[in-house]
Amino acid sequence: DGGITQSPKYLFRKEGQNVTLSCEQNLNHDAMYWYRQDPGQGLRLIYYSQIVNDFQKGDIAEGYSVSREKKESFPLTVTSAQKNPTAFYLCASSIDEERAYEQYFGPGTRLTVT
Amino acid sequence: QKEVEQNSGPLSVPEGAIASLNCTYSDRVSQSFFWYRQYSGKSPELIMSIYSNGDKEDGRFTAQLNKASQYVSLLIRDSQPSDSATYLCAVTMNRDDKIIFGKGTRLHILP
Secondary structure (H helix, E strand, C coil): CCCEEEECCEEEECCCCCEEEEEEECCCCCEEEEEEECCCCCEEEEEEEEECCEEEECCCCCCEEECCCECCECCEEECCCCCCCCEEEEEEEECCCCCCCCCEECCCEEEEEC | CCCEECCCCCEEEECCCCEEEEEEECCCCCCEEEEEEECCCCCCEEEEEECCCEEEEECCEEEEEECCCCEEEEEECCCCHHHCEEEEEEEECCCCCCEEECCCEEEEEEC
């Protein structure tokens, strides 16, 4: 899992509540990413950020929000607008040089919403 | 629509044999290719990256890239039970900031 931490490992919430997932890295990587993974599915990109104070929507951004106020941190908020939030959430980072697309993942947060 | 296709498996291989995992991609201009290993309940771990046609070897792992045929493969020699995992193929264009992941192939090494 390198120098990327995600907390908590397991998270339980009631439907209708917003919840924020933490992602911190000490690798001095410029780019950070959020994915969700559902059983038997590949990784789907939610949001990504190449530099501080800038981020872009991925393929499934609806119902999610992010911020990138510091290079080390890229928190993800799952809002009540997300229709099916129960999933395994993965944060990744990559160094913005020649091998920019070698992404390294944190340990993940498993979110269950009931 | 960019796509990365993998056989979902499970692929069962006897211990000590060669495991061969394949991946095809739809975007002809894709330039960077990766293999990740994911154990059940864990996050993906980058094990190989390849950027040019041909073979790239790292220990028991060999990645093979054929851009003309749009496929990339991963060979695991002397397969061990600890190699049992899901292997994700990932592809990107250097002009695009995003990686496209396949759904993964489940590999089961039989002791």
